[in-house]
Amino acid sequence: MAKKKNISAQNIITFYMDYVLEHNAPPKSVYIFAKANNFEESKFYNYFGSFEAVEKHIFRVLFDTSLQLLNASDDYKNYDARHKLLSFYFTFFEHLTANRSYVLFALQQHKNALKNVSVLSELKKSFTSYIAGLDIETLDIKEERMDKLQHRALQESAWVQLLLTIKFWMDDTSASFEKTDVFIEKSVNTSFDVLNIAPLKSVIDLGKFLFKEKIQMS
Structure with a gap:
């Protein structure tokens, strides 16, 4: 043949x-x-140097396919950061579920230590870049080094949250993975509630005001 x-x-x-x-x-x-x-x-x-390169690429393709589907939607483009991330999660986990047998095979032996799994390295690069592009509001720190650290911490915490969700999904035995859907909604919403800096901004503004007033009164 x-x-x-x-x-x-x-x-x-x-x-x-x-x-x-x-x-x-x-x-x-x-x-x-x-x-x-x-x-x-x-x-x-012509395309890959090793089987490990194929494995890494598979997870990046799952990410890219999810994002391409979302970017084709006008509704998604008009969402705020919270709803964009929720939409990404639901779409990405639909693709994971469609390929669940392979994903479990690739990750099962590492499921208690996913953070260091090399086959997820390309997924991490793509996902943290995606998080950076969401322009999630952070504190306006007038110091470049601290500002970079703040954004780096945001990306790393988002990555850990994704890994925790993958681990939850791997262990989920509910019909249609309904528990994972609930976990996604609660965890993403909670993370954004924690990141809500409006109250903290108000406290900082009040502190600046009092400081200024104290100087003027002195």
Whole structure:
């Protein structure tokens, strides 16, 4: 049988996901993997340098596909940061659920230590960049280094929250993963309520006013 000639990155991803689910293990070599899917080994290296690179890319594709779907919606574009993030979560976890068998295979052995799982590294880069682009309101600190630290802390805490939600979803046995939906809504809303800096801004403004008045009265 002639080898397949037109092999894309998406083909390789599909072949890889099917292979690990059918064999309950990753391929032992690129040669074996290519032979099983009837294409030249060299085609694999046109897109990926290793199976780990494929695994990392799969999670980024799940993220990219979710975001592309959201950006196609005019409603989403008009949402505030809170509702954009909620929409992302629900869409992203729909894609995780559609590929649950593979995601569980890839993460099950690490589910109690997801923070350090290398296959999620590309997802982390994409997600933290997404969080940065939401322009979530933070305190206006007139010091560049502290401002960068504040935004970095926001991105890291958002990433940890996503990992906790993935862990919850992996353990969820409710019908249609209804408990995960509730967890998403409560956790995202709670995080934004905690980030609500309006009351703190009022306190700071009051402090500035009193300080100014005290100086003037002195």
